[in-house]
Amino acid sequence: xxxxxxxxxxxxxxxxxxxxxxxxxxxxxxxxxxxxxxxxxxxxxxxxxxxxxxxxxxxxxxxxxxxxxxxxxxxxxxxxxxxxxxxxxxxxxxxxxxxxxxxxxxxxxxxxxxxxxxxxxxxxxxxxxxxxxxxxxxxxxxxxxxxxxxxxxxxxxxxxxxxxxxxxxxxxxxxxxxxxxxxxxxxxxxxxxxxxxxxxxxxxxxxxxxxxxxxxxxxxxxxxxxxxxxxxxxxxxxxxxxxxxxxxxxxxxxxxxxxxxxxxxxxxxxxxxxxxxxxxxxxxxxxxxxxxxxxxxxxxxxxxxxxxxxxxxxxxxxxxxxxxxxxxxxxxxxxxxxxxxxxxxxxxxxxxxxxxxxxxxxxxxxxxxxxxxxxxxxxxxxxxxxxxxxxxxxxxxxxxxxxxxxxxxxxxxxxxxxxxxxxxxxxxxxxxxxxxxxxxxxxxxxxxxxxxxxxxxxxxxxxxxxxxxxxxxxxxxxxxxxxxxxxxxxxxxxxxx
Numbered sequence: 038x039x040x041x042x043x044x045x046x047x048x049x050x051x052x053x054x055x056x057x058x059x060x061x062x063x064x065x066x067x068x069x070x071x072x073x074x075x076x077x078x079x080x081x082x083x084x085x086x087x088x089x090x091x092x093x094x095x096x097x098x099x100x101x102x103x104x105x106x107x108x109x110x111x112x113x114x115x116x117x118x119x120x121x122x123x124x125x126x127x128x129x130x131x132x133x134x135x136x137x138x139x140x141x142x143x144x145x146x147x148x149x150x151x152x153x154x155x156x157x158x159x160x161x162x163x164x165x166x167x168x169x170x171x172x173x174x175x176x177x178x179x180x181x182x183x184x185x186x187x188x189x190x191x192x193x194x195x196x197x198x199x200x201x202x203x204x205x206x207x208x209x210x211x212x213x214x215x216x217x218x219x220x221x222x223x224x225x226x227x228x229x230x231x232x233x234x235x236x237x238x239x240x241x242x243x244x245x246x247x248x249x250x251x252x253x254x255x256x257x258x259x260x261x262x263x264x265x266x267x268x269x270x271x272x273x274x275x276x277x278x279x280x281x282x283x284x285x286x287x288x289x290x291x292x293x294x295x296x297x298x299x300x301x302x303x304x305x306x307x308x309x310x311x312x313x314x315x316x317x318x319x320x321x322x323x324x325x326x327x328x329x330x331x332x333x334x335x336x337x338x339x340x341x342x343x344x345x346x347x348x349x350x351x352x353x354x355x356x357x358x359x360x361x362x363x364x365x366x367x368x369x370x371x372x373x374x375x376x377x378x379x380x381x382x383x384x385x386x387x388x389x390x391x392x393x394x395x396x397x398x399x400x401x402x403x404x405x406x407x408x409x410x411x412x413x414x415x416x417x418x419x420x421x422x423x424x425x426x427x428x429x430x431x432x433x434x435x436x437x438x439x440x441x442x443x444x445x446x447x448x449x450x451x452x453x454x455x456x457x458x459x460x461x462x463x464x465x466x467x468x469x470x471x472x473x474x475x476x477x478x479x480x481x482x483x484x485x486x487x488x489x490x491x492x493x494x495x496x497x498x499x500x501x502x503x504x505x506x507x508x509x510x511x512x513x514x515x516x517x518x519x520x521x522x523x524x525x526x527x528x529x530x531x532x533x534x
Contacts, residue, residue, distance in 0.1 A: 048108035054174045061167045075382040078160040084371040088502025093225045094183030096475040140168040144466040150484030158410040173378045181376040183222035185368040190226025196343035206366030207233040219366035253280040263293035271302040291328035306334035315352035322355035379405045395520040415458040424506035440508025
């Protein structure tokens with residue numbers, strides 16, 4: 038299987054926001070490039086007003102980190118940047134440092150296909166501050182988008198109730214790379230196949246497709262178009278029946294199906310792409326059954342999402358396969374996951390102790406969590422997820438563990454001492470050396486399905502989902518509270534009345 042790096046062949050050191058380069062330059066000028074930092078990538082709110090998020094994009098993020106460098110054209114571009122006085126913005130010595138930069142960082146991350154929740158660290162990057170800063174935007178771009186689409190796909194597949202879902206969205210995606218990343222993330226979220234042929238080759242995703250209205254319009258009649266398609270692809274015929282009159286199209290498909298059967302082949306099915314999909318699918322099912330094709334599947338498309346699919350199933354629509362495009366690959370109606378990348382701890386060098394850092398905000402959800410963060414998932418004896426504890430590796434995690442809600446410290450919960458648990462962040466890089474091997478994408482997809490099966494149905498419902506318990510380990514919560522109080526008492530910081 039081709040590796041994802043085929044998509045990322047050029048040097049991508051400039052794939053960062055410019056302020057990260059100016060901060061890196063300031064750190065170099067100040068002589069603190071050797072100072073170490075620990076950053077945490079997390080998000081504040083589940084997308085789609087849902088009860089969960091599916092983590093995705095790690096393999097692409099790892100590929101970016103592993104191949105991160107600055108080419109000569111990149112350095113020439115930076116050398117040409119000018120400050121307000123017209124002089125070069127960057128010292129040649131800094132550009133030479135970028136040329137030799139090695140990303141000797143530790144990266145820990147949640148495996149793709151894992152169910153995650155707000156405030157939990159998805160990726161932790163620790164090491165020299167300059168490479169940690171430079172990676173921010175690229176990591177966010179990859180993890181934010183793919184996690185958004187994987188979550189949407191998981192919701193769509195839940196609505197489909199086990200029926201196959203095919204990702205149909207390349208032409209509506211945010212550009213070529215967006216289409217490829219969305220196809221990959223949709224597969225991680227549970228889709229069975231994609232219409233994006235390049236994504237199929239790059240990521241070993243099954244590819245599926247029917248034909249377009251233009252094929253029917255190219256011929257003198259619908260009957261002629263269907264028969265021509267049947268002659269060309271006798272073992273792969275799904276006829277699009279709504280170019281003119283949908284039910285007449287179903288009748289023409291039955292005729293083509295009989296011709297195929299006479300040649301020793303079977304019609305796979307028909308596709309509906311407009312109109313009242315519930316009623317039309319029921320009428321089409323009756324016509325196919327009466328015509329002798331009870332096994333012919335009805336595939337539906339046309340601006341579908343989890344809510345439309347659930348409604349159609351509630352109306353007993355006779356649809357066996359769902360083709361979902363625009364609203365899947367764009368993460369409709371949410372534009373982004375909203376992930377953030379925040380500094381949580383610093384130290385003077387690799388052997389020094391970590392010092393927690395906190396960003397204060399008037400909005401409690403924007404006040405960061407200090408420390409070198411990890412998250413542990415506890416389970417009931419039967420295996421169902423019980424609660425998640427965010428903890429600081431410097432403080433450790435006691436047993437029994439008490440967690441406090443990050444947004445409401447009065448909400449606390451003691452977890453049973455005998456509750457089994459696992460830490461979600463796993464080592465990916467150590468001092469710049471990759472120590473993690475990406476599993477096959479089919480295995481990642483299977484992980485998503487397995488993970489979702491381990492959560493209560495209330496977490497997965499679309500309307501007013503149950504809020505899964507996630508909290509700060511008590512000592513971490515106390516540390517955060519102390520740092521908030523100290524920050525509010527600091528000179529120049531307005532005190533809370």
